[in-house]
Amino acid sequence: MAHSAEAAWERVTGLAREAGASAIRPLMADPSRAARFTRRAGDILVDLSKTSLSDTVLEALLELARAQGVLAARDAMARGEAINATEGRAVLHMALRGPRGAFRTGQEDASAEVHETLEAMRAFCARVHARGRFTDVVNIGIGGSDLGPQMAARALWRHGMPMRAHYLSNVDGHAWEAMRHGLDPARTLVLVASKTFTTAETMANAHLLRDWLRGALGEAEAGAHLVALSTNLKATREFGVPEEQVFGFRDWVGGRFSMWSAIGLSIALACGWDVFAALLAGARRMDEHFLSAPEAENLPLLMALAEVWHVDGLGYGSRAVLPYDERLARFPAHLQQVEMESLGKRVTLGGLPVPRATGPVVFGEPGTNAQHSFMQLLHQGTTPVPADIVLVARPDHGFEENHRELLANGLAQAEALLRGRDATEVRAEMEAKGMAPEAIEALLPHRLFPGDRPSTTLLLPHLDANTLGQLVALYEHKVFCLGALWSVNAFDQWGVELGKQLAGALLPELAPGAKAGAHDPSTTALIAEILRLRGG
Numbered sequence: 208m209a210h211s212a213e214a215a216w217e218r219v220t221g222l223a224r225e226a227g228a229s230a231i232r233p234l235m236a237d238p239s240r241a242a243r244f245t246r247r248a249g250d251i252l253v254d255l256s257k258t259s260l261s262d263t264v265l266e267a268l269l270e271l272a273r274a275q276g277v278l279a280a281r282d283a284m285a286r287g288e289a290i291n292a293t294e295g296r297a298v299l300h301m302a303l304r305g306p307r308g309a310f311r312t313g314q315e316d317a318s319a320e321v322h323e324t325l326e327a328m329r330a331f332c333a334r335v336h337a338r339g340r341f342t343d344v345v346n347i348g349i350g351g352s353d354l355g356p357q358m359a360a361r362a363l364w365r366h367g368m369p370m371r372a373h374y375l376s377n378v379d380g381h382a383w384e385a386m387r388h389g390l391d392p393a394r395t396l397v398l399v400a401s402k403t404f405t406t407a408e409t410m411a412n413a414h415l416l417r418d419w420l421r422g423a424l425g426e427a428e429a430g431a432h433l434v435a436l437s438t439n440l441k442a443t444r445e446f447g448v449p450e451e452q453v454f455g456f457r458d459w460v461g462g463r464f465s466m467w468s469a470i471g472l473s474i475a476l477a478c479g480w481d482v483f484a485a486l487l488a489g490a491r492r493m494d495e496h497f498l499s500a501p502e503a504e505n506l507p508l509l510m511a512l513a514e515v516w517h518v519d520g521l522g523y524g525s526r527a528v529l530p531y532d533e534r535l536a537r538f539p540a541h542l543q544q545v546e547m548e549s550l551g552k553r554v555t556l557g558g559l560p561v562p563r564a565t566g567p568v569v570f571g572e573p574g575t576n577a578q579h580s581f582m583q584l585l586h587q588g589t590t591p592v593p594a595d596i597v598l599v600a601r602p603d604h605g606f607e608e609n610h611r612e613l614l615a616n617g618l619a620q621a622e623a624l625l626r627g628r629d630a631t632e633v634r635a636e637m638e639a640k641g642m643a644p645e646a647i648e649a650l651l652p653h654r655l656f657p658g659d660r661p662s663t664t665l666l667l668p669h670l671d672a673n674t675l676g677q678l679v680a681l682y683e684h685k686v687f688c689l690g691a692l693w694s695v696n697a698f699d700q701w702g703v704e705l706g707k708q709l710a711g712a713l714l715p716e717l718a719p720g721a722k723a724g725a726h727d728p729s730t731t732a733l734i735a736e737i738l739r740l741r742g743g
């Protein structure tokens with residue numbers, strides 16, 4: 208690490224060790240704070256004022272960003288350099304939503320093929336919708352080939368849109384068992400979404416549904432119901448997908464950044480092409496901001512810096528994502544992969560141990576549901592958990608009172624985390640209820656809220672394809688910035704490989720009468736017990 212970067216890290220951690228570094232309430236004495244710590248990009252407003260970022264801390268963090276060369280790294284990504292060094296690949300998901308001619312890898316115009324594929328997808332959707340034969344689309348895929356499209360289709364689907372979308376990800380047969388009863392094979396289009404077309408769970412389900420189609424319609428007709436979304440065109444052919452129903456993309460699209468590629472076809476089929484196009488346009492709008500805004504105005508970078516402050520400065524090891532919008536119910540699940548698969552790393556790009564904490568645990572649920580499950584821990588647990596609270600000003604329904612209640616709750620959570628509740632207030636409340644002094648004192652510690660717990664509010668004017676595209680791209684770029692700040696490769700995922708290999712080795716041992724392999728005693732005993740319970 209360059210000397211200046213080391214010094215910048217020390218400056219940040221030094222500021223975090225100062226007394227009162229995690230306090231937020233005193234900073235709120237400044238009436239201009241909300242305005243000064245609120246930024247906008249496109250339609251999204253991000254209020255960072257309910258964190259303990261002070262002017263001094265922010266300046267130190269911006270210095271860290273400069274010392275780590277975050278914006279230079281951004282430009283290297285945009286130039287199509289192979290910044291995913293452990294896989295020798297460029298990282299060009301921005302090309303998927305960018306204008307023609309805007310992105311290259313080496314000599315190749317990356318955008319040309321993107322636009323060709325988009326045109327083929329558009330024409331395919333138009334044909335499917337015009338014929339009206341298919342009412343349902345099943346997307347078989349897992350991880351990045353499931354979470355993004357599923358999240359977006361759930362957020363954007365409205366009554367009256369062209370098709371219903373279903374997402375089959377888990378190899379657990381119960382998933383298909385629960386889904387299949389509502390589907391008519393004659394009216395169902397099956398998309399096999401897999402970047403590699405080798406993922407075991409996806410291929411198992413793909414075979415299951417191909418058999419289902421063939422059993423009901425015959426082999427010749429079944430082919431017309433199969434679509435493949437993949438970079439592995441050879442494998443899609445071998446699987447029996449007609450060539451004109453294969454939509455490709457390149458290895459410079461990471462799985463968790465692939466909803467903008469052919470992997471997003473289910474969104475376009477279910478919601479209509481215009482919706483998918485608007486989603487891409489929204490993401491492009493955020494790309495333009497990310498690529499042009501200077502450090503101090505760059506929203507993805509500022510959110511990344513707040514995360515560095517929380518994780519490395521103050522030692523907060525997790526973050527909650529709370530969309531106050533039921534349509535964004537799968538948004539936390541999508542971010543779990545985007546953030547934790549990208550930033551759950553412990554060595555630098557150069558292969559050395561990262562000398563500090565990296566990606567936090569990310570989890571979430573929509574509000575207000577979250578309030579009635581895990582928010583207790585955010586308010587009174589031992590370690591603060593920064594929260595991202597996503598609010599949408601205008602709903603797409605006419606139930607005004609519900610929406611006001613939803614917004615009131617989202618605002619109240621952020622306010623409660625910040626202000627807390629001290630003994631004077633709690634005592635006064637209990638006294639007003641006429642409680643006995645001993646009872647008041649006994650209950651008092653349980654009813655105190657420490658306060659000074661950080662949250663970031665993201666405010667969208669409304670939720671549609673364009674604003675959703677902006678929101679998702681904002682987090683994608685935030686992840687990029689964190690990768691650059693921590694010097695880790697945010698674009699590989701070697702950590703998922705070992706489990707896959709061991710599952711492959713275990714699989715034959717679960718067959719009746721199979722020979723047991725060599726395992727630790729715990730695994731050996733569990734295999735024996737499972738075989739006994741299964742009668743094999």
Ligand SMILES: O=P(O)(O)OC[C@H]1O[C@H](O)[C@H](O)[C@@H](O)[C@@H]1O
Pocket residue numbers: 349350351352400401402403404405406409462463548700703
């Ligand atoms: O799209 P696929 O090749 O089937 O991969 C699906 C998913 O599985 C892998 O194991 C990775 O962890 C994910 O990044 C990927 O999105």
